[in-house]
Amino acid sequence: MTGNMKRRVLMALVLAGLWTAAASAQSAKTTLDAAAAALGATSLNSIQYSGWGSDYIFGQAYDGNSPWPRFYVPGFTTTIDYTTPAWRDDRRRTQVQHPPLGGGFQPLVGEQRQVWVLSGTYAWDMVGQNAVPPAVERDMRSAVDGRMAQIWLTPHGFIKAALAANAAARAETVRGAKKTAISFTTPSKVKLEGLLNDQNLVERIETWVDNPVLGDMMIEAVFSDYKDFGGVKFPTRILQREGGYPVLDLTITEVKPNAAAAIEVPANIRQARPPAPAVLEPEKLSDGVWIVPGGAKSIAVEFRDHIVVVDAPETEARSIAVIDALKKTIPGKPIRYVVNTHTHFDHAGGLRTYAAEGASIITQRDNVPYYEQVWANPRTINPDRLAKSGRKPVFEGLVGSRTLSDGSRALVVYHYAGNMHNAGMLMVFLPKERILIEADSFNPSNNPNEPPPAISNLAHFYDAVERLRLDVEQIVPTHGRLVTLDEARKAIATYQDTQEWTK
Ligand SMILES: [Zn+2]
Numbered sequence: 001m002t003g004n005m006k007r008r009v010l011m012a013l014v015l016a017g018l019w020t021a022a023a024s025a026q027s028a029k030t031t032l033d034a035a036a037a038a039l040g041a042t043s044l045n046s047i048q049y050s051g052w053g054s055d056y057i058f059g060q061a062y063d064g065n066s067p068w069p070r071f072y073v074p075g076f077t078t079t080i081d082y083t084t085p086a087w088r089d090d091r092r093r094t095q096v097q098h099p100p101l102g103g104g105f106q107p108l109v110g111e112q113r114q115v116w117v118l119s120g121t122y123a124w125d126m127v128g129q130n131a132v133p134p135a136v137e138r139d140m141r142s143a144v145d146g147r148m149a150q151i152w153l154t155p156h157g158f159i160k161a162a163l164a165a166n167a168a169a170r171a172e173t174v175r176g177a178k179k180t181a182i183s184f185t186t187p188s189k190v191k192l193e194g195l196l197n198d199q200n201l202v203e204r205i206e207t208w209v210d211n212p213v214l215g216d217m218m219i220e221a222v223f224s225d226y227k228d229f230g231g232v233k234f235p236t237r238i239l240q241r242e243g244g245y246p247v248l249d250l251t252i253t254e255v256k257p258n259a260a261a262a263i264e265v266p267a268n269i270r271q272a273r274p275p276a277p278a279v280l281e282p283e284k285l286s287d288g289v290w291i292v293p294g295g296a297k298s299i300a301v302e303f304r305d306h307i308v309v310v311d312a313p314e315t316e317a318r319s320i321a322v323i324d325a326l327k328k329t330i331p332g333k334p335i336r337y338v339v340n341t342h343t344h345f346d347h348a349g350g351l352r353t354y355a356a357e358g359a360s361i362i363t364q365r366d367n368v369p370y371y372e373q374v375w376a377n378p379r380t381i382n383p384d385r386l387a388k389s390g391r392k393p394v395f396e397g398l399v400g401s402r403t404l405s406d407g408s409r410a411l412v413v414y415h416y417a418g419n420m421h422n423a424g425m426l427m428v429f430l431p432k433e434r435i436l437i438e439a440d441s442f443n444p445s446n447n448p449n450e451p452p453p454a455i456s457n458l459a460h461f462y463d464a465v466e467r468l469r470l471d472v473e474q475i476v477p478t479h480g481r482l483v484t485l486d487e488a489r490k491a492i493a494t495y496q497d498t499q500e501w502t503k
Pocket of ligand 1: 104342344421422440
């Protein structure tokens with residue numbers, strides 16, 4: 001072949017490639033237009049849908065082999081404004097199992113109402129008539145991202161975003177049925193994939209987010225039993241999973257296309273300035289015992305040549321701030337151990353940062369295979385220090401109890417089995433100081449005249465303390481103010497969980 005011919009063949013191939021790409025872009029646009037028409041999405045600017053079902057509290061499982069704890073949702077209403085975009089999710093929640101199968105937020109007494117809102121670049125929660133910053137998510141940005149994803153995880157929101165992003169489409173055969181796979185990345189770099197059935201209705205949507213415990217985590221939404229609501233097709237069943245387990249299982253009974261959906265950003269939310277990155281100041285509780293304050297605390301105990309930290313809440317960012325603060329407060333000593341009170345993500349999300357520092361993780365033995373499994377997940381979305389270090393984490397599985405001592409002081413870790421909150425609950429006792437550190441068994445209310453949640457869990461914890469004959473003066477809860485054992489005893493004598501269960 002002459003050089004000329006080679007060039008011509010090459011050119012033809014290039015043109016053919018371009019032509020194929022253009023044709024597939026054209027067919028993707030045709031497919032998405034057909035999907036928008038099938039769903040009635042073309043002139044749909046807002047929607048409101050309501051019904052009932054179940055929801056599940058992500059990251060709060062009873063143990064590493066259990067799904068997220070389930071609650072009954074007697075009613076919910078979701079409102080979406082696709083243009084702003086804005087979203088409002090208003091749901092009621094009650095205890096479901098009898099007896100409760102265990103996990104965070106159980107037993108739930110009475111009915112809990114949760115109202116979460118997004119409008120543009122603001123997110124907030126409603127508590128009664130008051131708009132407050134998002135409580136569960138770590139910051140405004142993650143709240144906005146998470147709630148925005150909820151719009152994309154609806155059929156109409158997905159198709160609208162796919163059209164805006166010039167999504168790609170490809171034919172697929174799933175168990176003999178013809179499907180179309182749609183994939184795209186949003187301007188905010190979120191990857192989405194959806195599957196259309198042969199009537200161009202969205203059957204499934206998947207997206208991936210970073211989670212401090214689970215790494216790259218899939219969120220999937222599955223839609224079925226589409227019905228026509230005034231020219232708009234909407235699924236009457238929605239199932240959503242996060243990290244492999246259900247988080248939502250909804251039956252939709254009512255859909256209002258183009259419902260009034262404008263959501264004003266309240267002045268206090270609009271004016272709220274993000275808090276300056278907090279410089280953490282550890283508070284001295286006793287000689288060599290420091291509380292690092294926060295929504296969930298870490299407690300540091302100084303030994304002769306090292307530090308032991310109890311709990312690594314929330315995120316790597318939080319752990320980095322805690323570790324930096326401790327290096328200043330207790331200079332020159334490495335953190336040799338971190339005690340993980342239990343696997344709930346608000347207590348375990350920052351553990352990996354300590355592993356990257358070379359600390360061993362003390363956790364109840366049955367948690368070790370769980371952590372080893374989920375920590376091996378890919379971490380491509382937001383690689384953390386441990387992922388970058390290539391270091392192998394060191395776990396020391398605890399059975400019963402374990403004493404850490406260097407002659408100067410002792411720290412005893414106890415497993416108290418059988419607590420409904422979590423199977424692997426650890427508490428930490430400092431015998432000389434008579435300080436007991438616990439998580440989630442006693443989350444005291446700010447107002448001492450209000451009952452703490454989950455009295456049955458508190459009673460179980462109290463019984464364990466009595467059985468072990470621990471001479472406790474001060475309880476340090478990882479959430480909430482410092483309390484005494486006497487206050488726990490009084491709360492148990494005064495209050496009880498009302499036994500109200502729904503199917
Ligand atoms: Zn917990």
